[in-house]
Amino acid sequence: MEILFFAKLREDIGHSSEVIPLPENITTIKGLIDHLRQQGENYQAAFQNEAALRAAVNQSHVGLDHPIKDNDEIAFFPPMTGG
Amino acid sequence: MTILNVQKQDFDISTEINKLCAGRRDVGAIVTFTGLVRDFHGDHKVQKMTLEHFPAMAEKQLADICAAAGDRWPLQGCRVIHRYGPLYPGDQIVLVITLSAHREAAFQAAEFIMDWLKTDAPFWKKEQTSDGTHWVDAKEADTLKSKKWHKL
Numbered sequence: 001m002e003i004l005f006f007a008k009l010r011e012d013i014g015h016s017s018e019v020i021p022l023p024e025n026i027t028t029i030k031g032l033i034d035h036l037r038q039q040g041e042n043y044q045a046a047f048q049n050e051a052a053l054r055a056a057v058n059q060s061h062v063g064l065d066h067p068i069k070d071n072d073e074i075a076f077f078p079p080m081t082g083g
Numbered sequence: 084m085t086i087l088n089v090q091k092q093d094f095d096i097s098t099e100i101n102k103l104c105a106g107r108r109d110v111g112a113i114v115t116f117t118g119l120v121r122d123f124h125g126d127h128k129v130q131k132m133t134l135e136h137f138p139a140m141a142e143k144q145l146a147d148i149c150a151a152a153g154d155r156w157p158l159q160g161c162r163v164i165h166r167y168g169p170l171y172p173g174d175q176i177v178l179v180i181t182l183s184a185h186r187e188a189a190f191q192a193a194e195f196i197m198d199w200l201k202t203d204a205p206f207w208k209k210e211q212t213s214d215g216t217h218w219v220d221a222k223e224a225d226t227l228k229s230k231k232w233h234k235l
Contacts, residue, residue, distance in 0.1 A: 006137055007207035059139055061203065081219045081221050082136070083200045083201040
């Protein structure tokens, strides 16, 4: 799966994308966040505040309980401030 | 008819209106909204604003928002342009144009598109101010404005 990070999350983590195989026993966005948090302090910082965290699967907004599959494109970003 | 663009370059509102209305006699109302970069944020002077975006999703979200407006109001045309990259005070950021036979639909659709765009289109503003550089926080008021359309 491809994981994309934008804005403050991208800066916290230090890169804008990564490709990883779907981790074993991970079935939702929330599960993926918990998995990523274990990858280092930069991920912990990025995912610290879940209230200010938004996710998209294949370019559609989803909730943190949304299911994920291995070929999904997952994006994490803060609340949007366009317009 | 919806035309939308996510682009770095500036836009000209007259050119866009002329393109939408060329050869038409059925349009009764044109409503436009243009968003600009302000030179202040609270007490701080804004020197520069950089807009980051998620290109593929931005195009998709804007198309979805315009389609939703078209389902709700009898629009004869719709045009949305959203810029990204480095911008400076006074620069144009976003343009929404709605066309309809009557003003009410055009007014409401333009406001609906802007309210949704604020909360659903994947753009993030980073400001360089007299107080340093920081990401702009999302406003609760914008979320409430976007939600109110659910109730109508």
